[in-house]
Amino acid sequence: MGTEAPATDTDRETRFRELYASTYSDVQRFILRRAHPSHAEDVTADVFTVAWRRLHEIPASPGEAKAWLLGVARLTLQNSSRGRRRYEALAVRIAEDLPRQVDTDADTEVLTRRLDLAVAWPRLSTTDQEAIALIAWDGLSTAQAATVVGISAVAFRLRLSRARRALRRHLDDSPRPGSGQPIHQRQTARRTR
Structure with a gap:
């Protein structure tokens, strides 16, 4: 599945430099979502x-090379000598990105959706979080995420479908902190106003 071995050390070095330049930020971003920032550079x-x-x-x-490297990153994280479960750090860091002020109804809606996701995300299994993150955050195709x-790509599509259903279920059933009202009830109430 790989490429032919480069003919010379110079060809090998050139290929590696191109691979590094084109994938480094994606690999590091993938790792940062799953590991403590102080550990991310070592894993990368x-x-x-x-x-x-x-x-x-x-x-x-390029897409398949990225998927291959992310697969190596995933295994490296799993085999980390630190022994902690790296996927616990996959929880959404939405609160850090929330706007400081909410000026319009559109901003309020975006803020509400982010808060809803922040509540629902940790309720997903790490397998479901990983399936959604590979597609939504890492920008992989289902075939690449499967790698x-x-x-298999078919098994990954099934896993992704289940993960999306689970997320929708958690979004529909999760009360936002302080409201005590499930999301689907708030949305229905907004539509009837």
Whole structure:
């Protein structure tokens, strides 16, 4: 599935430099969502060390190469010597991005949706969080995301579908802090005003 081995050390180095330049930020962003920032740089370095050693195995297609590297990143995180579950850090960090002031009804609606997601997200299993994150945050296709988690594209599509249903269910059933009212009831009340 990889490319042909580069003919010379210069070709190998050139290919690695191009791969590094085109994927570094995606790999690091993927890792930062799953690990403490102080650990992310080390994990990223480990991923690219594996990439250098196994350069001949990395697919030539940019999207497939990215998926391959994210798969290595995922395994590196799972095998981390620190022994902590890295996927607990995958919870949405929405509160950090909330606007300081809410000026319009549109801003209020965006703020409400973010708060709803912040409440519903941690209720998802780590498997569901990962499936949604690979598509929504990492911008992978279902086939590429399947490569990352090591399953078939069909199995990943099924996993993603279940994850989306679970998220919708949690959004519909979760009261926003302080309101005591499930989201679907608030939305119905807004529509009837």
